[in-house]
Amino acid sequence: MARTGKIAEPAPPAPDPAPGIPAALRGSVQVRHVDAGSCNGCEIEIGAAFGPVYDAERYGARLVASPRHADALLVTGAVTHNMAQPLRLTHAATPDPKVVIACGDCALGVGPVCAGHGVAGTVADVVGVDVTVPGCPPRPEAIVAALRSVTGR
């Protein structure tokens, strides 16, 4: 580690804060990731965004293990019939104030699998979406920028 030093990329300038984000979440956002029917391409990019190189944790975002601990739901994938109700329950289990981030083209209804027979709809059809991250899959920089627009750092 002494030889390698810091491997995190230098921080890009902060993006504009997203509109409608509750003031209570400034500086600290715990994120619960929900896979509502993703191909796991977005998951790899989310893993990269929280890894040492992009280091989303430096902006105050942190992945947590329970929706009870969360302030934000990071939803990926076209919502399948089987995952629509779990997504609603996860949303209900998250204490207010909360935000929903729809991550990836499938979650926004324009991805490659959205016409499949098992798909119930987009994330916005099931729960209200506050922030969107387009891309198939979205680059880690885009995910980090969306999280920063929520934390405001």
Next chain:
Amino acid sequence: MSAAVAILLQVCVVVAAAPGVAGVTRQVRARLEGRVGAGVLQPYRDLRKLFAKRPLQASGTSWVTRAAPVLLVASSLVVAALVPVVTTQALPDVPGDLFVVVSVLLVGSVAVALLGLDAGSAFGGMGSSRHMMITALVEPTVLLAVYALSVPVDSSALGDIVGARHEDLTSIASPGGLLAVAALAVVVVAETGRLPVDNPSTHLELTMVHEAMVLEASGRDLARIELASWLRLTVLLALVVNLVAPWGIATSTTALALLVGTLAVVTKTALLAAVLGAAEIGLAKLRLFRVPELLAGSFALAFLAVTAAYLV
């Protein structure tokens, strides 16, 4: 100033410093992983946000879920008042006796174990059973280690023990004292849920101990639980550091002595927290069934410490 004012100041110092101690360990870990890190102040932001959120109650939970976080934070505050952190002075009626401190710690442990059981989820009950197993192994070692320290002083009050070590610095290097502090350091790591006994930053439910019990807590309740676990970490780290290096601790209740004591304990505890963060980088979590071996080892150290305290 009276002892009560000094103790009140000590509790305030511990509460103000506790999120910072957690922040220092996280920041040191992040830096050693090659990250930038969220900063030492991130736990303060997390607390401010959590206290602004209304907790959700899972259906079927009882009053235990509402009472346990309050009881946990209250017991941690009592421990912060009983353990010599800033000053060795104790409250006149409630001496910082080691049996009292261990019992109050146990009240908090039982409260959080009941919290894990109350929601009736599988992971919560699993975490509670693991937590009680570790607690049952930790408590005898704590008692025995502090007993070994109390033998040369002829008092089981923690304030007297730290005060005696402050006056006679050679007693710190005695074989009994060194063994007892080594045993105490291992059980502090287990009691506060740090690596290698429990991983505070895990996301994998199957490996969780403390995190599994608090999976159902949210909002203000979660803030109280987080604050209480940081308070325990801070107080126990400060106790270990005051036993190893009691320099600067206030032995009187004058304003100057308390100021020096506060600055000394904040510096020393921050250093120990940084060492803890750096040490955790090189550690993996132990398999649960290997944890009793580690704790039995620390019990053996404490037992040797008692023997050495009588022989030397």
